[in-house]
Amino acid sequence: MRIGVVGAGIIGLAVARRLGELRPDATVTVLEKERAIATHQTGRNSGVVHAGIYYAPGSLKAQLCRRGVELLRAYCEERGIPIVDCGKLVVALDASELDRLRELERRAATNGVPGMRWLEGDELREIEPHAAGIAGLHSPTTGITDYRAVAAAFAEDVGSTGGSVVLGAEVVGISTASKTVRVETVGAGVLDLDRLAICAGLQSDRVALLAGDERDPAIVPFRGEYYRLRPEREGLVRGLVYPVPDPAYPFLGVHFTRRVHGGVDVGPNAVLAFAREGYRRRDVRLGDLFETLRSRGFRALARAHWRMAAHELRGSLSKRAFAAEARRYVPEVTADDLVPAPAGVRAQALDPDGSLVDDFRITRLGAVTAVRNAPSPGATSSLAIAEYVADRVLQE
Known part of the structure; x- marks a missing residue:
């Protein structure tokens, strides 16, 4: 059997x-348009x-995150x-956020997240001495890792089982008219495959x-x-300090x-990028x-959330505005404590x-299986998503 995967x-x-x-x-052949993985x-x-x-109990996210974190x-x-395991503290700044924080506590319990604790007052400050807030939800098993290193190890595993990762191979055509899947690329010619999995991230809808x-x-x-805290100010945070998500808005916040x-x-x-891979303000692809x-x-999203977009843009253009947002959670942070850090681009499916x-949204069209949406916790869930997708790829 010949199987292709788009995206490394x-x-x-x-x-x-x-x-x-x-x-x-x-x-198994992985096709990647860039000259490096990840x-x-x-x-x-x-x-x-x-x-x-x-994540909503019973959702694919909830199921695959919990399995994925153990596999990872x-x-x-x-x-x-x-x-x-540095731990995460989700902070309620005032009474208006307590009900939403309780909902997170309920979801975490239903999803089987271990070790969760509701904290108030001095208990909160024992975990994060410099954090603001009247209450917090602490997850001691939330951790950090190096996903670039994980991806490199996965690539080694692909090679050890006889597969290959072909770099500089951009997929420009896919035909399913015959019994095989014909994939046309720039850089690697034409491949005839029995199955194809599309895991193309920022290009997933196009592929x-x-x-x-x-x-x-x-x-x-x-x-x-x-931004990144200056080294001498890193002691302001012990682990991860997060806001309570507001369901009225689409992004989490600083x-x-x-x-x-x-x-x-x-x-x-979160600001609109003017290119699919636009990591700088000057990156524009018309x-x-x-x-x-x-x-x-996008037009419907913009109409519904233009005020939030204006707020995010202000933080993008003004370091002081950005610092003010951060200071809501760690009051000692100043604009002088922040230095620029690399940006990312999120593939937001709408x-x-x-x-x-x-x-997560995964579709199947005959011999082609496509990962159409895999935002956070996609990296955490990657091994569990792989189980889920591979089963569908191999179905008759």
């Missing part, structure tokens, strides 16, 4: 690895190993990849459309801009994330931008009505 991010590599485990007789979302990931607090933990320990899948959900790129190799990131905000602006889903696709 953490999910594509995990899927290829799993396919090699299940079908050692198969030839170039985009995986390589710019904050490194958080999520425990499963936020065992894998990192086996391969000598650092994984540290799925080549295979005859529906246009929606469409991917809209949002750049997440970060938070504090300790990194496994040192440093504390502050952010991100074709990408026009595609976004033509999207029904339905035509403007609603953000919250759950």
Whole structure:
């Protein structure tokens, strides 16, 4: 059997690895348009190993996160990849957020997240002495790791089972008219395959459309801009300090994330990127931008959340405004404590009505299986997503 996987991010590599485990007789080929693996979302990931607090019980996210975190933990320990349980504190700033925090507590309990604790007053300050808030929900098993290193290990596993990762191979055509899946590439010629898995991240909707899948959900790129605490100020945060999510808004907001190799990131905000892979403000691709602006889903989202967009843009343009947002959670932070850090771009899937696709979404069209949406906790869940996708790829 000849199986192709489009995309050498953490999910594509995990899927290829799993396919090699299940079908050692198969030839598994990963096609990646860049000259290196894990170039985009995986390589710019904050490194958080999520425990499963936020996700609606019974959702694919909840199921695959809880299985995925256990698989990932065992894998990192086996391969000598650092994984540290630094813990996460979700902070309620005032009484208006307590009901939402209690809902998170309920979800975490239903999802089987271990060790969760409700904290108030001095208990909260024992975990994060410099954090604000009247109450908090503490997850001691939320951790951090190096997802670029995990992806590199997955790529090694693909090779050890006889598979290959072909770099500089951009998929430009997919035909399912015959019994085989014909994949046309720039850089690697034409491949005839029996099965194809699409794990293309920021390009997932475009590649799925080549295979005859529906246009929606469409991917809209949002750049997440970060700062980093100066080294002498890293002691302000022990682990991860997060806000309580507001269901009225589509993004989480500024938070504090300790990194496994040192440093504390502050952010991100979320602003529209003017290119699918637009990591800087000056990165503009008119074709990408026009595609976004033509999207029904984006226009509906913009109408519903323009005030939030203006708030996020202000934080993007003003370091002082960004610091003020961060100071709501750690009051001692000043603008002088923040230095620029690399940005990421989130592949946000939108339905035509403007609603953000919250759950993982995986479609199957004959011999082609497409991962259409795998946002956070996608990296945490990668090994579990791989199990799920590989089973569908191999179905008759």
